[in-house]
Amino acid sequence: MPGQLHLTSKQKLLHAFYYLVLLLFAAFYLLPFWGAITTSLKSSAEVFTTSPLSLPDRPTLEAYVAALNHLKKPLINSIVVTIGGTFFSVLLGSMCGYVFAQYRFKFDNIIFVLVVSAIFLPYQAILVPLFQTIRRLGLYDSVWGLILAHTVYGIPMMTLMFRSFYGDVPKCLVQQAMLDGYGPWTIYRRVILPSTKIATVTGVVFQFASIWNELLFALVLTGYDAMPATVSLNQMMGTLAAEWNVQMAGSIWLAMPVLVLYIVMGKYLIRGYMAGSVAAT
């Protein structure tokens, strides 16, 4: 048959071997996830009598209900903080990126390097001053404090990312809009943003995932009221003496939004990473 690949038996064997290795790796990576799912579907009694990897005898969703009861408020906090933090860091980072990509001004390169160098500051290094600042601002244990921290910490990375995206927007597009009579703000809103939707999606997914999963800032900057789900999940371990099924159900509740986001936006994300390196429009 034309166009079809004829494999010798030796090649077939080799292929089978590749698949076997890949399957082993896949199984290895998925094992904890599998354990989490099976455990979360078991009743509290069953958790202690069976192996974590075995299928539940009588699957039940009671752990999910219990976890949701415990995590209700923290999950709402997480949603507020993540949406707020993502919105402001993407918005401001994209504006900064636009300015650095399309305008030349005095010391622009130095300012850019200063802004971006903040990416390399480890969380731990700024923890104490961050805590003091937030407390002085009266934002301790408030979702606004956490939103502010995530916004500030997200801007450098977003600036870097959006600058590279917007740098690929042909200069003549901006010049054309200038001749058409528009100022920087309208050009950003009506020309740059709509022609780089992939950049925005990439930024949103990136920030959403990192803010949603973040633990350290949340641990330090919140007490009880504004506590997000990551912190609360950790505390479940202490308060509810090792109820593994509830723990696992909580983890899955927590993992869900990011997973869904990846599944829905995944194809944009990959195109986004490519577009950033090759061409934007």
Place this chain on the structure above:
Amino acid sequence: MPSVSVRNLTVAYNKGRTLALDNLNLDIRDGEFCVFLGPSGCGKTTALLCIAGLLVPTSGSIKIGDQVVISDDKKTFVRPQERNIAMVFQEYALYPSMTVRGNMAFALENKKYPREEIDRKVNSIANMLGIEQLLDRKPAQLSGGQRQRVALGRALVRDPSLFLLDEPLGNLDAKLREQVRFELKRIQRQLGVTTIYVTHDQTEAMTLADRIVLMKDGKVMQQGSPKDLYNRPINTFVAGFVGTPKINFLECGVTAKENRPYFNFGRSSLPGSPSLKAKLSGKACVIGIRPSDFALADMSDPEAIKGTVELIEPMGDEILVHFMVENHLLVGKFDAADEDRVCERVAVKVDPEKLHVFDGKTGDRIA
């Protein structure tokens, strides 16, 4: 429609070490089709961007109509959007997220025209360019030629007082280029809008321009009508850049015989015009001969130069003959009917009045 005058325009980079534009002076008349011509990096686009206001020059002033748009002291600077200029970029610069209609209406929306008037204007220009069926498409769904038309339409719809085009045909294939070139000229005539057109293609320049400004290394080499540049190039660069096939250059010594100068190269020589004799005495010079200025001669003619034919290119009604004379490869253009007079060897003569004579050292025109 306004005139444009440019005075001492200079754009310097690297603290004055690199001059992208060196003291440009220019007067473009009202309604004129002016072409900035030159090899890449000669400063033609830089000049255009300065006129558009997208680039602030290091020094110099520009006046569009009666309005000074940038003064020498830079105290006056009219922003690009206030100059009523429309520009077409080589890459078209269509807004990818907007439809063709949106692209064309974008500038008008800013001027706060009523919706009906915008629609009317867009439709009438779209009609004129034959793109009315494309109005609801996005740029990505258009072919190169269609995009080019849309870019043109978007510029025209604004009723600009000055029309700037930066290599607008650069991305089109040869056939389409010819067609759009023709349309462009027709539309420009029809609207009478002052136009500045940037290109490195001398054919485009020759066919479109009322006036060509030929530039090199940020300086104007020569400006004038296409005829001026073709018939009286002021130096070897201009002579070599304008005209296709390219002009032939020969380095010669000059001797005088019976009141008339002779240009000698190797054992061959060409007679020059008697009026030149005084200007030439003993100088080394370069002569330029347009391929079409060669005339076939008899092999027995003592005044003719003889060469070995290397290649004959048939062009339909004309033939291009590449022939070797004294180690110089020359090109002549002849009537196709004369093809049988060109065998292995060829004899040619040149009307002495049609020789372009340049100084051997500076390359400047002597006569």
